[in-house]
Amino acid sequence: MLLTCLVIALLTCFVSPLVTKFLGRNAGWVLALPLLGAAALAVSSFADAARSGSTDTSGSPVVEQWVPWMPTVDVGLGLRMDGLALVFTLLVLVIGAMIMVYSTRYLEPGGKHGTFYLLMTGFAAAMLALVLADDLIVLYVAWEATTLCSFFLIARSGAGAREPAIRTLLVTVAGGLLLLAAVTVMIIATGTTRLSEILVNPVWSSNGALTTTVAVLIALAAFTKSAQFPFQAWLPDSMVAITPVSAYLHAAAMVKAGIYLLLRFSPVFADVSVWNVMLVTAGLITALFGAIAALRRYDLKELLAYSTMSQLGLLVTMIGIGTPEALKAAVIHTIAHALFKSALFMFVGVIDHSAHTRDMRELADMKLRMPIAATGMGLAAASMAGVPLLLGFVSKETMLKAFLDAPGPAWAPWVVTAAAAVASIFTFAYSARLVLGAFGGRAKKAQDSDNVVPEASPAFWGAPVLGASAGLVLGVAPFLLDKLVTVGTTASAGEEVEAHFALWHGLVPELFVSLTVIAIGTMMVLARRRVHRAMEPYDFPISGLNVVDTAREQTIRFGGVVGGWTGSIAPRRHLSIPAVALIAIAAVAVVTIDDLPAVVGEPSDPLDWVLVVLIACGVVAMMQAKTLIAAIVVTGVVGFGMTVWFLQLGATDVAITQLLVEILTVCVMVLLLRRLPTTFEKTPPRKHVIPLLVAGGAGLATTLGVWALTGRREMSPASEYFLTEGYNETGGTNLVNTILVDFRALDTLGELTVLGVAGLTIAALLRARKPSPERSADIQDHSPLIDARDNTVFVRVAAKLLAPIIVAGSLILLLRGHYEPGGGFIAALVGGSGFALAYLAAPTDRSARVQMPYLLLIGLGVAVGVGTGFLGYLDGSFLRPLHPEIFGYQTTTALVFDVGVYLAVIGVILASFNLLGRPPKRGGQPLVGGSDPGAPTHESDVSDAPTTDEKRTKGDPAASGSSASEHSHDHANHPDESDEVNAR
DSSP states (O other): OHHHHHHHHHHHHHHHHHHHHHHGGGHHHHHHHHHHHHHHHHHHHHHHHHHHTOBOTTSOBOEEEEEEEEGGGTEEEEEEEOHHHHHHHHHHHHHHHHHHHHHHHHSOTTSOOHHHHHHHHHHHHHHHHHHHBOBHHHHHHHHHHHHHHHHHHHHTTOGGGHHHHHHHHHHHHHHHHHHHHHHHHHHHHHSOOBHHHHHTOTHHHHOHHHHHHHHHHHHHHHHHHTTOTTSTTHHHHGGGSOHHHHHHTTTTSHHHHHHHHHHHTHHHHTTOHHHHHHHHHHHHHHHHHHHHHHTTOOBHHHHHHHHHHHHHHHHHHHHHHOSHHHHHHHHHHHHHHHHHHHHHHHHHHHHHHHHSOOBHHHHTTSEEOOHHHHHHHHHHHHHHHTOTTSHHHHHHHHHHHHHHTOOSSTHHHHHHHHHHHHHHHHHHHHHHHHHHHHHOOOOSSTTOGGGEEOOOOHHHHHHHHHHHHHHHHHHHSGGGGHHHHHHHHHHHHTSOOOOOOOSOOOSOHHHHHHHHHHHHHHHHHHTHHHHHHHHTTOOOSSOHHHHHHHHHHHHHHHHHHHHHHHOSSOHHHHHHHHHHHHHHHHHHHHHHOOOOOOOOSOOOOHHHHHHHHHHHHHHHHHHHOOBHHHHHHHHHHHHHHHHHHHHHTTOHHHHHHHHHHHHHHHHHHHHHHTTSOSBOOOOOGGGGHHHHHHHHHHHHHHHHHHHHHTTTOOOOHHHHHHHHHHHHHHSOSOHHHHIIIIITHHHHHHHHHHHHHHHHHHHHHHHHSOOOOOOEEOOOTTOGGGOHHHHTHHHHHHHHHHHHHHHHHHHHHHHHTTTSSOOHHHHHHHHHHHHHHHHHHSSSTTTTOOOSOHHHHHHHHHHHHHHHHHHGGGGTSTTOOOOOEETTEEOOTHHHHHHHHHHHHHHHHHHHHHHHHSOOOTTOOOSOTTSOTTSOOSGGGSOSOHHHHHHHHTTOOOEESSOHHHHHHHHHHOHHHHHHHHHO
């Protein structure tokens, strides 16, 4: 049932653009229904678990579901809903549905709101996955998904939202990295990713250092998400987002993710001193800071932002106290805060839409005749202030009781209670300031209708009135929350806790604290003008936003410095780092390794030394090369020498791969030659000393490594397993291919994705950047190279015969790869060689275009690989190969996976040839293989070489490009385009 709830939320996200396309802003009415349905399903599932007696060790009813992904390593989609998860599930889904309904009137009619509803429903799905996750990997992915959704929702809110969105992203991503560190440590320490098992693992009581480390990481990660000191600055900054985003993400959902994380790990860390001190200290500082700052704001929404920060600080303090009473207070205050704060944000949005301002100073000159909105906003603000008969009063009473009974030194309860009381006094004051600032204005003239703001439509204020009314109903009858808070607290405390709420508990100490808060708060409201004048001159000496911006600038500057170390075309800078690292590793090995195993058999034969001499000659020739062409040739000698060596050692697949890569590399380099210098830059001899020393040291380290390893290593258990069980497990006899597409298929899928991204990067880079100018070819009229069509006749004839044969051969290699040397990667390289031959045989760049959609091939290859992975679920695991019989022949889905590799590699090769031969220009056509992205379409796309164009029109073959003959042929066959170029 839990998976069904999550699927409903995800489907809501996927269909939201289509629904929005037909219904526009009214799509919110439809999108709210599945969220409410998922909430009802969650409640029903939990009730069934309670009736059936399915509970965890704490006594809380629990619903669990496990969808295996890699069952052999216990990895899968683990979902679990206990009382705590139920509380947050209801907050995410019910308030999410309210926001959807509210958005139907907040958004402007006729606008494009598809991305808004997509991101909002996506955020709801991510939050639901977060609170239901019973797997740390799932929890972390959902945590980061909420960060990304928040970033995009803020960034889409206007031109001024870019910087706040970036600052919010930086802070929350930093918290995500801290959470990732905690997740990694916990998985390694406990040996499982299951959250429910990790929380009860005995390692927490036996390893104090581990417990402290994880507690600090979890606390800091939660601080960034819930805007706690010193990471609080992003929350007010993010208020540039539109009101529905603020009401949902930054009042009722996203910021509650940190609260959920703290409550979830409270059973483990409640008795850890570092945890208690961090949470109580940061929480109280944030509560006081936010409350004081809220009292100084004129913007209604900004005031609510600081008030949210303050209320979250009180929540964090309650969790830091760690007692069952404090956790009970945290759970009920989480519910109360979500109701009154989301309602207040929505009411501010109603006022902003109706009065076209949120500034109290401007609203003071207006008369808001909005009795329903005023009443609803007053109820929600009173709940936030802790006024009796409202849910906020019940939660504040419970909080104060927990603070008064806090454990620790004798002074601790009084200090914590006093700080919370001061924050509550300011809360009362800014709650009144919010309502009076919005509805306390008067029109300058009674007859001036421009200064009178009428009531909004019921569809607009209906959702916030519902939230405010819920606070009143649950405040008068708080016992309605007894069961929900009981199961929520039981799950967060790790022991059974009973919750019984009532408005009157007698003359208890917390009541007198509440009365004191209300009394002093009322006096501050009556003297609000003097209070504000007294507070206004003072400002905080340090700006959190400036700290974030400074950290960002320094990070970019540091990255620039580090990037500058290798930001050169000189290979010595790029190669020096791995070479020096290799030398360091060899030095450590020489010192630490005492003896080596004996050599088994003869480690080498005479042919090895012949190949060593050949490769050494290539290296020396490369060092002496003066021109780029010479360097390419001798580098090819080294590559082909390695190919022969691999073949001699029996590594046929590797040898074929090396050979094909060398061929295609040379072909690509030919395309780049005309844009590169013909010779290398001369350097003084003194600059050769350090590179020679580094290269010599790396060579010596390599020699030592080869000597130490060759013939001395026994077969590893993994190699023995592959050799003995490879055929039984996969049905394939090509060990290299079975490792790639069967045993290591997930790794290959990752490499396939990286390859696809590389192809897209090539396309994007060549489209976005103007290529380097081409060198001119000085060819005389009588030269046989003047006519490209004539001098390529033999190559073109050969290409017509050989190219199809090569491509057909590649398909044979693809099909036989599971049993003989071959496979998707080698087959694609062979097929790419056929396309390369067809390209190089063409007389012009334009006619050389291989009219195939290379970007589509790349995407299709990755999609086939992923789709094959999902087929594995038919046998219980992602990417598990299936072996069906077709017409009596044994087949394998690994072949389909290999087809995906083939398509992606072919796409990258075609992209390289089509784009590097004649890169697309700015303003050109879309980057698809079937078009001609190289055609000039804009004045800036034409090379700045008018002299060359004039020579071409006079018969002078000197031109820039692949060759002068090529352009001469182009002019003959495309006179209109050439005339257009000359005219420009």
